[in-house]
Every structure is written in structure tokens, then in C-alpha cells.
Amino acid sequence: METEVKDQLVSIEKPELVAPPNWEPVIMGILCNWCSYAGSDLTGTSRIQYPPNIRIIRVPCSSRVDPWFLIKSLQTTADGVLVSGCHPGDCHYISGNYFARRRFLVTKKLLNFVGFHENRIQFSWVSAAEGPKFAKVVNKVTEDIKKLGPLHLYKKENFDKK
Amino acid sequence: MITLGSQGKNTFLEDVNKKSGANVLECYQCGKCVSTCPVSQYMDFPPREIMQMIKLGLRNESYMANSHWFCLTCSACSGRCPREIDIPAVMEAVRHLAIEENYINDSKKVKEIRKFHEIFLSMIKRYGRNYELRMMAEFNIRTRNLFKDMHLAPKALLKGKIPLGVKPLKSAKAIKRMYEVAERLEKNK
Amino acid sequence: MNYTKQIQDIAAKLFAEGKIDVFVGYRLNGFDDNHVPVLITDPQDVSKLVFTDKSVFNLVNYLKTDHTRRKRVGLVVKGCDSRSLNLMLTENQVKRENLYVVGICCEGVVDDAGQKMQNCAECVVPDAVVSDELLGTPSGQKPYTVNVDIAALAAKPLTERTAYFEEVFENCIRCNACRHSCPLCYCAKCCIDQETATLYNGANTTSAAFHALMTWSLHLAGRCVDCRNCEKACPSHLPLHLLHKQNESVIYENFQEHLAGVIPEDRGAFYKYSLKDPDDFIM
């Protein structure tokens, strides 16, 4: 897959669909306020550079993330999603991320099962101190999703973007 | 006196960091390496000072120091370095850069060390293995010190410590080819 | 498997003792030998009751209706049905003291063509786990096997799965029959209702169907008992069990072999957690 010709980037799910020139993926990043959002702020204050494809949504806790948000993102605007929360044991709300972790696994597997590449749905634990890790995560996610090409699934009828 | 500030960007530091994979800037001059190093007393500049010289960008001075030739690569310093700097790798980087750029420290000791290594390598090139007796002999001849260690020779030979011959490799050609390719790689870097 | 006689007797006895207001069971549909659910309120009608391997539907679904809510109900449940009943009890939707449960040690039911249903072939808990009276001989819990369709699909390349499910969602007509037939879909407001269109994308498009069915199946993840009421109710014959079974297998494998409704008071997999849950898929 990696050896695909660069200027002929195609959607991995529907190889007949070719990415427009200079296509850049949109990644929806949903971050918990206390760890990952603070970590992403630290990435900023440390001036660590990362690709500009991610759009960040702040939620209080990863447990606020309804799987529905991921489905909605992929169905409408995003080519991939990243959800990030506090490390296990460090949740500001004690146990939120444990509940979230279960939902994430099932959602990821289900979306993959119905035909989304698994790399389109990614999760990370980033603490408030892990500015560099956040940049690393975004780098990886962006790189992964760029390889997958645009996500056309379920978008064509209701969303005619830009 | 050294005048700083006129040379612009410290390319020497960059070269050393790139080649060694270490970051010399991490050094905070605690000196643990110096008192650890078994041969620091023989060096013109002990490891701590070499690190500082690299930071100052003193390329020629560092190349001409005998320190990197005396480094035994025993890794004691890096094992104790509180900043976990791979000091032997830094020394090696300086040495390789000095060799590449043809900076020759021509003090007698360095010459001898260098000669030894060259003879050793040529031994391997020829036989694929080390031929100790011949190597020692050749070393003594080339350093014009014919009688060095001669007092040890009778005993050692008698006790069979140093064999009179060497069993060369069956595929000696393979070694020659290896040398050629390695040299080419060195040049193409 | 034929418990027609026993069930008729039990129902008659319950009415005679005044223990129930309504009995939920099966009757013949009137034109072939297949069964349909029946709500009996008149003791005269107990003779209509039947129970064989054609008694397919999960009757727990009828506990949602006004005919049964806050009434004393007699009810027949098979293994899978009883698990959904268990969840209804845990989730505070029915009161145990209002129910008289006739549990069946189920040997599997058959579809219209007389073939044993796939979920029965793969059934893990054939004996009713909640009952006041148990009919048949318990055969115990069976080993869990991954659904054959899931395994087959998972083995296919991604592009094939994509195409397959695109067709599935395209064929959905958003009639919500699946939701209505599911005993565990008792919410006052549902995510797949049309009226929540702005948020949930209610239009009748493939995209909306994808969105609705995915969200719906995740609401049932860790709760679905694989009774297949939804699939039987679907007018488009969508393979809805694929979504549920996929979730079920992930949950079973990763979350301490969780199976919905088998243990009393055990909630769905998403309402609890373990420190040992898999973490390796998270960066």
C-alpha cells in the first residue's frame, strides 16, 4: 500500500476514488480538558511543531465522548478521528477514562468491521505534561491517515464540502 | 588566547553530534568522566575539556589533541555520566573526523598507536585473522624499536603463548572484498 | 420440543388463582404452522396457547406495551429471552413481583423454512436464567463461538466489507421496525427517531441509515442477547445481527467474557470497567 504512487492517492476503502490534488486530510481531535487538552497547550507553549490537519474539540473528560461523535465526524467532516484522554489511573474524574476505553475499543472494532480502515479511528493517552508526546501522536495519526487517502464513505449525499 | 564569536555557527559541534549520535551540549562539566577515565592522565585534554572544546567549536585543537587516540573505549565514563552522554562515541567521532580531514597528530605515542592499528588491520586483511607474532615483529620494525618486548619473547614463545604461524581463512578473498566495499562505503558517505 | 400442554395448564392455573392479569405466549398464526405472539386476558383463551420450535419471537418485547406495563403478567421465555428479561429487570423497566415467568430449556427454534436458526446453533445459554417454573431439562451453558458470518466477513479484504455494508445501509428504509421489536429499546426518545433529525441526521439516506444503525447497535452493545427479533422484523431483511454479533464478540473477548443478561443484576458492558481492560490499542 505504501508504495502507491504519491500523486495518485486513493481512498483505501474505495480504491476507485482518487484524492484531489494537494488533498489534505481533516482530523477531528477530541481531547479531555485536564490532561490531553492541557498537554496540547503545552505542545503549543513549547513551540513543538506538528502537522496542521487536526481540529481540536475540547470536552471535559474522555468519558464525555459518545461513540456517536466519532461516527458523526467520519460521516460528515473528518477523514479520521483522534480521541485523547488522561492515562489510566490519572483521570481527573477518577474513572472516566476506564469507561471511555471500553467504548473506544468496541467502536473502533465496529467501524473497522463495517469497512473503515482501523487507522482512521485512533486513541491516545496524553498527560498534561506530555507536550512532546502530543506532537508525536498527531504526527503519527496525520501520517497514518494521509496514507489512507480521503474518506468518501457515507459523505457523498449529505455533505458537499468546500 | 582564544577569540570566540568570530567563527559564526559552530559547525564542529554539529559534525560531532551527527557522527556520534550524542548531544555534547548536554555536558555540564561535572568531571566524573575525567576521574573515571583510566588514561585521562596521558591525555592533552581529558574528556571533560574535549567536550568543552567541542562546545566552543575548537575544531583544530580538538583534532590535534591526543585524547581521542588514547581513548580505550572502555565505556567506564559513559556508564557513569549523569547526563548519559556516550563519551566514547564522541571521542570516536572526533577521531574519525580527524582522520577524514587528514589532521595528523605526529607525536611519537600517537604515531605508534596509529601504526599498531594499521598493522593490525592489514594483518586481518591478509589472513582474515590476527597473526600475533608477525604483527609484533612488524610493529617493532615499523616503529624502529626492534627490542621492545623482546625480553618477553623467549618465555612466551617457549610456553606456546605466541604461536609461530597462523591458520589463514579459507575464504580470504571474502575479507579482501569486504575491505574494498567498506572503503567504498566510507568514501560515499 | 413441545410444551403446549404444560403452558396451557400453567396459564389456566394462574388465571384461576388470580395471580395474573395477562398471559403473554404464542399462538398459531392462522394460515400455516408458524407462531405469532398473543396476549391473553381472558382465561377462556388459554387453549390458543402453543409452544414448539416454531415459537420464535422474544416475548419480553411485549413487556414494553401499555397492555402489560404495571400489570401482573405471565410470560414464556426461552434462554435468550430470559437474558433480555434479566436486563429489563436490572434496568428497572419491569418489576419482578409483577411477573410470573415460565422458563424454557430451549432446544432451539426454526425459521420459516424449518431450518434451525443460526443464533440457536450458536446459543450459549439455552436454559432460561430467570423463571418461576422451568420446563424441560437444563442442558447447561455452552462454549462461546464467534458467529460464522462475522468470522467470514472479518476475513475478507477491507474494500469488500466496505462495499458489503454500503449496500446494507443503502437498503435500510428507516422504518424503525428493528427498534420497535427490540425488548431493550424502551427509551422514550431514541437516537434513530426522525424527529431528532438535526443532531442525528434523520433523512432517509444511506448516510443517515449508516449513522442510525451504527449508533443504535452501539447502544445495544454489551446488552444485546441475540434473540434476533430485530432481524425478523426488518422488512428489508438486513443482516442486523452482524452489527450486534460483532460488538458481542469484541466485548466477550476483551471484557472478561461478558455476556449480556446472564448474571442477575449485571449491567451492560459499558456501565462497568476493569483495570485489566485492553490498553494496547491506545497510543
Add this chain to the structure above:
Amino acid sequence: MKKLTYFPGCSAHGTSEEFDSTLKLVLKTLDVVLEDIPDWNCCGATSAHVMTENLAYALPMRNLVLAEKLENTTMGIACASCYQRMKVTKVHMDENPELAKRINTTVVEEGTYQGKVDVKSMLQYFYEDIGVETIREKVTKSLAGLKVACYYGCLLTRPKNITNFDSPEYPVSMDQICEALGATATEFDYKTECCGASFSISNTEVVLNLSGQILAMAKESGAHAIVVACPLCQSNLDMRQPDIEKQQGIKYDIPVFYITQLMALAFGNPIDQLKFPKHIVPVEGALANIGKVSPVPEKVKKPIKAVEAESEVK
């Protein structure tokens, strides 16, 4: 029966022939069969990496590639220097596949490097794969009474991230093996100081100084003998000892054993097979501490055979 890929190293046929031969005796007792790497070559020692980067990787690489042709997953190396070069190469190649690919071009005819074979020093092999307890079980002649200073040198445990074996500052593996043999390991603070190794020929002055300090500390610790697992250490401490004594004006007279010599001795091998006569510093004084077995002259063969027979009966 265990099998082990063996890299003897150049000195096994020369200066450290006694290490090689006693190692084979020991492994016979431990029921390990050595399989030499076919047509192995020199590891390049210090000289290669002093002068050039590529050759320093290429020479060990050839041996690693050849070793992969044998079936064993572990390669045992007697010489500490060879061990370190081989291990450094392996670790760097495994960490950096790009580099591995590039270096592989030098030995392309031998094969492709896959990183299948683990590299261990013989000391590490004894300690990790054989185990101190197994060694203890095999002892038929305890070395009780002998006090030894275990000298590891630089290369067996350093750098920690390469060797990943024992402590780089105060290792104990060899001490434990010696204690298992019945000997007493002294508290010796110069266990991992450098002996000067690679300057043996080119810069003898340094060697005399460094090895001198090691001898002094060993003596200070109360040891009768030094035990090593490296040919370079042995030759520096043993062969150069008279020179050191002359320079410092102190008589040390402290023999330097290979760990395998002591193991072979404790396993009940006949003394005449242990190559003690090869030592420059006589070993008799130190061995007197273990009691009745004094070095048997080579002529007297009969009683030794009797000992051998006895051990076989057991």
C-alpha cells in the same frame, strides 16, 4: 545435550590457547557441544573501530551472518573483546535496519543478516544459560581455601545498554561461579577498571600503570589469585606482571587464572590438561591453598586416570 555456536577468536589459537582448551573441558562436563562458526574471521578488535566505522561493523557482521547458518540461537564468545565487537554490531544493526542493510553489502555473498542469533560471552552463558546451581552440582574437587579476586575488565559488562548483563560497576556473576566452585571471592574494588588492553603492544607504559593498579588492589583484597574471563586481561596481568613488579619494585606473584581453568579443576579434570605451565607467573603457590592437589607433573599419569574413572562412576 545442549548445542552452542562458538566463536573462538584469534587469541584462542595463540595467547589464550589455555582458555580455549579448558573451556572445552568445562563444556564437556556440562554436556554442551560447541559448533565453530565455519571459516570465521577476526572481529576487528579495537583497531577497526578506532580507524573506520564501516569495517568495524563489517568484520563482525560476516561472523554474525555465518553464525545464522547454524541452527543454534545463541553464539558464545570466549574473548571479551570479540564479544563486545560482535554484540555492539548486533545491537546497532538490530536498532538500525538501514545501517544493517548498508553494512550487509560488504558481506553480501555470505548471506543476509537477519538478527536471529543472540551473542553472549562465555561468562554470561555460564551464568544465565547453565546456571550457578548446575555448576555447583558438577564440582567434584572443591576449591575451598583459595581466595580469588574476580576481575571482569571493561568489556564484559560495559556499556550497560549493549551488554545488558550484570552490573557495570560491581558485577557478581563470576564471583558467584567461583564461590560455587568452593573458592572465596574477595571484596575487590577494581573489578571493572581497565587494564589497558588494546595498548598492550602500542603503548606499554599505560598498560603497566593500569594493570599495576589492578594487581595492587587484588593483593590488597587478600586474594591468592586473580580470575579473568578475557584473554587480553589475562595476558596483560600475567605476561606483564614481571615488568610491573620491576617498575613498582613490589613483588606481587599473583597468578591470573581463566575462570574455565578453575572450573575445569573443580570439575575434577586432570591437572596436566589445564595448561598451567603456560602461565608466566607460577600458579603453584596459589593452588597450594586448596589442599592436597598440587600441580601434578605431566609424567605422572596413572593417578589422574584413577580420578577420572572415579568421577565417571559418579
Add this chain to the structure above:
Amino acid sequence: MARVGVFVCFCGANIADYVDVPQVVEEVKRIKEVKYAVEYKYMCSDPGQGLIRDAIVQNKLTSIVVAACSPRMHEKTFRKALSDAGMNPYLLEVANIREHSSWVHQKDKKAATEKAMDLCRMAVAKSIANEQLHEISVPVTKRALVIGGGIAGIQAALDIADARIPVVLVEKSPSIGGKMAQLDETFPTLDCAQCILTPKMVDVASHPYIELIPYAEVLELQGFVGNYKVKIKKKASYVNFKTCTGCGACWQKCPVKVPNEYNMGIDKRKAIYTPFPQAVPNKPVIDAEHCTMLTKGKCGICKKVCLPGAIDYEMQDEIIEREVGAVVVATGYDMWDPTPYEEYGVGRFKDIITSLEFERMVSANGPTNGVPQRPSDGKVPKNVVFIKCVGSRDEAKGIEYCSKICCMYTTKHTILLHHKVHDSHAYVFYMDIRAAGKGYEEFVKKAQVDTGTTYLRGRVSKIYKKGDKLMVRGEDAQIGQVVEVEADLVVLATAVSAPKDNPELARLLGISYDKYGYLSEAHPKLRPVETAKAGIFLAGCTQAPKDIPETVSQASACAAKVCGLFAGDTMKKDPMVSTINNEYCSGCQNCVKVCPYGAIVTDEVPIGHGSKELRTVAKINEGVCQGCGSCVAICRSMAINLAGFTDPQIINEIVSI
């Protein structure tokens, strides 16, 4: 129809250099709900806020978007601006175009600008769904919990209690006093630690507003700011403190000897013991691990000799529950264990000791009566080598940070050594002398001149034994030579490390800690005393290494914070809490199970309008709810929403770009 105002900040050059701000403004003006958009140099400045206030009034705006730095930075500032203009402050949304765009995409202005536009679109879309919210008032329990009875905990407790606020002081060990009670004299004034500390300890014991619970630990903390419920486990002391007179007959007669923690194990205490003579409370406890009566059922001597009959072998651990409104955490620090320094032979050489062991030795009430001794042979050492930065500033073997106090206490030790052993000579291996503090540099200078201590600049690389001496080898970088010192005694200035129980405590309290295990403050500069969890404060070394003056300052600061919190009868609380729509709630109670705070309870409501029949629904306790949203995400029937992060708000964000 929503009327949104968008205010884009330059943040000086911070944003403007990497994001084309005017272009962003032009772009957002195209959104149909946006009725006003403007850029300004510093939105957070007073004129900037004025701009917002004026625009709200003039343009009849219904919600505001400020595109500037992180909302974690200035959300409060801008909310204030909204309320000043008479607008509900929660109609504000902040688009984080600094931390999330200009600072992280400095090499691609076009992409950074596009991203900033998208972030603005998202914020605008979200703000359209924003609702008016109002602060919540919660009643406050005016009692404070102080965890840890070292100097930090003592000071905090006394200051709070002096304001007539009741304090519960929980201490892990049998006596308060902490590490300071182990010190001999203190830098830079050399006053005796005992002399200044013990009066405070006695004050604690006798203060009418302080309830001292020694030999106890916190088990559980529930609730929220102003309304915490704490469970404390009081370990069985096997001595009835009410009847015990503290006469000491028991420990004098006890036959079991145990290494004495107070003296760093240099001497022995008994199995029934008071940690030190000035202990508060001065009542003994039985060490259950070593007492033969408790372990084997043999002995019972202490009970026999106790005239008041205070010994009770049957005593059980006791759980104490208290309601408190605020918590001060003052758990102090641990001394770092130098075992990883194998090259120093730590553990092999008896005559290498840590600085705290040295402190006990030179202490007048210490195990050697104030005269240092070599542990190996009891001789008084003449040549003493002090090694600084053992564990500190050493990422390879120890900890990256500077422990801050070692330079000063080592200086103090050279003086104490000089006082106690007149003919001794001290050698100090150091890397830097860090003497920043009032009177510190003067202290160092005086010590150097008065004691004649030899300072050697370099890290020690090896210690080995030669005869009965320890040879300490290091470089003196001043002369560029390797030196070896023949030492009788080596004192390692070991690092200050976080208490090993801190992570567990942090989890229990629901606060965060850093990679070293120190508890994290809410802001490193501006909120160094608070934690991120409202009502929990930090005092002393549990937050980071510090000396006594700083610790005491921070403890008093904690007291001020607690008093401030308790100033009114109620407390204001963020309105970002969950709300339940009864009409939608099906009463499944799954939300009750996932709420980490127990903030959801069940309620009964009529099944229909005017009906007498009831059905069960969930009910949120606003005061307890912390706004995590766990319940929202698992509510299938969409009955719960989280104010400020409602489903419509988030979905709007998702679909807006």
C-alpha cells in the same frame, strides 16, 4: 437568529506572525450568524475587553467568540468582560488559535491561517448552541483537613485554627514533627531545630481548634469543595491514650529491640516506643510488626508494668469519619535511596552514610550523643568527605532536578563537623554551590573561611577501600587534575525525592502528580498553592523540594486560601454540570453506576401530567456533580446533557468545518 460577535487576537506577534489575522476576520464575516468581527492586538488587555463590551451593546450580540490563546488561559477574563456588558458570561466560546495553531505551525502560515479559520468556525457553531448558565451556590463545611504533621502541616494547621476554623490534623507516624524533628541545627542561622519546632508541636496538641489524629492515614475522600467527607484509618496503637500518663515504664522494660527510624536505624528502639523524647503526643505505641505479644502471644511485660492499665492488646484499627470543606496536603518528602550508585560501593562500605544519618549523629539527642562516629569501628572520623548531588541532577542514576537544599545543608554539616570534631577536615565535592536565599551566600562564605573546608569541583567517580580508609576519587576541575581523598567517613548529600505514597494519595484525593511523584499545583507561577481540584491545597515538599522558610510560607499561604474559601456561608460553583430531562429519562439507572462522585440519585415523578402513579427517574445533585460528562455519553435516551458541553454544541463543532 443568533448574532455572533467574533474577536480575533494578535497576541502581539504570537498569533499575528504565523496566522493571517485580517484574513481570518474576513473569513468569519462570511458565516451568516456572524454579525460582527474584528481583530485587535491584545484582546485580553483592558482596551481589548472594552472592544468586546462595546460590540455586545452596539450590535445586540447573542454570543461571543474570542479567537486567542487557550481557554485554559483567559476564558475567565473574557467571561468577565461579557458579564460586565450585561451578557451571560457562558455565552462565550474561545477558539484556541495560539497554542493550537500559531505556535505549532510556525513554518506554514497558510495552513495555520486555514486552521485558525476552522477553529473559529467551530467556536462560532458551538456558541450558537450555547445557553445562559448561572453559577451554583453550595453550602460549605467550615472545617479543614491537614494531611501530614511535619513543619508544613503544623504551620498550616496552626494558622487555620488561629482563624477559629476547626482543623483535623492527620499524621502517619506516632508523633508529629516530621523530618524537621530529626534535624540538629538549621541553616543559615544555626538555630536548633528542636528549639523552634517543639513549641509549635505543643501548640498543636493544646489548640482548642485542632483535632490531632496521630498514627493514622487517610483512606477515602468523597464529595467536592466545601463538602468533603473523609475516612481516616487510625491504626491500632494498643495503648489507650486517655489513660496513659506517658511515664515510660513500658518501653524501658520492653525486651524487643528494633532499628530506630528516628535515628535512621543507627541505634535501637523498643517494640513499644515513643519515636523521640519530645514527641507529640508523648504517648507510646506498640509496633505490631515486632511486638512478640502481638506476633506470637508471648511476653506481655508492658501490660504488667503499666500502672494505669493503658495497654490493650485487643485494640483494633478504627475508622474515623469527618466532614471537611478543604484539604491541605503536606506529606513532605523522602530521602532518595543512593543504592544505584554502585561505583561508590553504597551498601558495601559501612562508612558511607547519608546526610540525614550524619544529621542524627551530630544531633545532641542523637544515637552518638552529638559526636560523629564511623559505623564500621565507632572511631571518630578525622577526614570526612561530603559528596553533593548524589541522586540530584543525575538523570542516569537518580533524578533530573536540583534538590535545592543539599548545598546549604552540606555547608551546615561542614560547620557542625568542625564544631563537634575540632581536628577534623572536611572535603566537599560539588558541581555548583547554589546558595540563593536570604543570608545563604553569606553563610557559605563564613563556613568556608571558618572551617577551612576543602572544596573540590567535580563529581566523584569512584570510592574504594584501602585498609580501613575509603579512597574517594574525583576530578578537581579547578586544577584539571584527578584527586583522591583518603576518607574516614563519606557523607552522601542524597537527593530529596517525592514521598513514595504520593501517587496513591493523589489518586485517592483525585489530584494529579508529576513524573517524579510530586503533587501538581494548579499553575506553576500564579497558583502554586492550589491543586487543580478545588478545595485541595499543597504545602511543603510534597509539591517540590524546598527549605524550611519556603515550606512555612507555603503552609501559611494554604491557611490563607482555606480561610478565604470559608469566608462566606456558601460557595459559588461552575454551572458546567449535568442536567436531566425527566421526560426523556427511562430510569434505567445506568448513569448512577458510572458517576464517579455519586452525584446521581433516583427520584420518583408522576408518569404523566397530573397522574398519581410514579415512575423512577435519575436526579443530579448539582453540588456534587463535577461535570465530567460520563453520564451524558452513556445515556441512550439523550435524557442527560452537560451544560457547556451539550450534544448540540459538540455536534455543531463537528459539522461546522
